[in-house]
Amino acid sequence: ELKVEQNPLFLSMQEGKNYTIYCNYSTTSDRLYWYRQDPGKSLESLFVLLSNGAVKQEGRLMASLDTKARLSTLHITAAVHDLSATYFCAVDDSGGGADGLTFGKGTHLIIQP
């Protein structure tokens, strides 16, 4: 059974600080997704990482993938309040078949002024 573990599950940080969310998974998949969810809202796709060593950046967020370590990270640089949300990583283990995503529990991020 595929397991996806995120840590931390809860993070409170100050504006301007840097931090990293970690996502470990138990398969050899090379498809790793990061989503953002605001309270009461749907899942917004942030990044899709498709190969070992992949790195993607959007604004203050940067995601990376190490398939050998089965680890993805989501790095937040100089956090701002608008980034407060719950962040999920998810793995597609279908080898290109799109058989659905297995999600981590999510990291609830609060950024305080």
Added chain:
Amino acid sequence: DAGVIQSPRHEVTEMGQEVTLRCKPISGHNSLFWYRQTMMRGLELLIYFNNNVPIDDSGMPEDRFSAKMPNASFSTLKIQPSEPRDSAVYFCASILRGTYGYTFGSGTRLTVV
């Protein structure tokens, strides 16, 4: 494209009643997924369809749950009879197989009292 469309957005029903949730995938997408989100269990894949055919329903919690996809543009998730523990947010997602972009609907928040 209007994205994945789910209805209703909110549903409040009494225990024992039948509940039907609806989903219209993105036109051209050939795989459709039903997820359930709760605080305790996070995001769980309930069932998915490829080309309107159910492929894996191992995530469906009980026989009270059933899903259909009569055509490429419509799917339903039915709970009969509903119970308070079915209260959750139910998301539908779709994708074109061979691509990487899972798109989620806005979700249906179900409350069973």
